């Protein structure tokens with residue numbers, strides 16, 4: 081349950097077990113729609129977690145807040161909440177990207193190391209074309225693989241945890257002030 085999984089896969093979506101109720105899938109989709117201009121920032125939203133609600137709902141399907149409780153449904157999603165989602169995604173993608181770049185840098189170093197240490201491939205051996213082919217293959221295959229593994233797996237895990245941590249802090253401040 082606490083094991084983070086790929087949050088882009090709907091079937092195994094990671095549901096964090098913390099005190100921040102952001103973001104339900106439908107809220108995330110709605111904010112993406114508002115950002116793209118395909119959805120209006122107007123409707124009925126949970127007064128606690130801002131999940132879109134149907135007008136006759138008595139209880140939020142995401143956080144369980146009652147619509148006649150202390151936090152009444154609202155008609156718009158606050159700008160701060162939309163900024164929090166944008167910040168979360170920015171944090172995630174910049175961490176994933178830096179892991180992917182690290183993968184490419186490792187591949188470049190390994191390719192250079194091969195060219196400079198394997199006698200058959202060394203510049204003075206005269207096997208320039210073979211050396212170039214080996215260098216390119218290591219770079220393309222190794223670089224892609226490492227970038228995928230580091231960025232896609234490790235980067236994704238670290239990115240999600242870091243972004244979620246930032247989100248929790250922002251949510252606590254926002255929640256205390258609203």
Ligand SMILES: [Zn+2]
Pocket residue numbers: 101126127128129130131140141142143144145
């Ligand atoms: Zn809710």
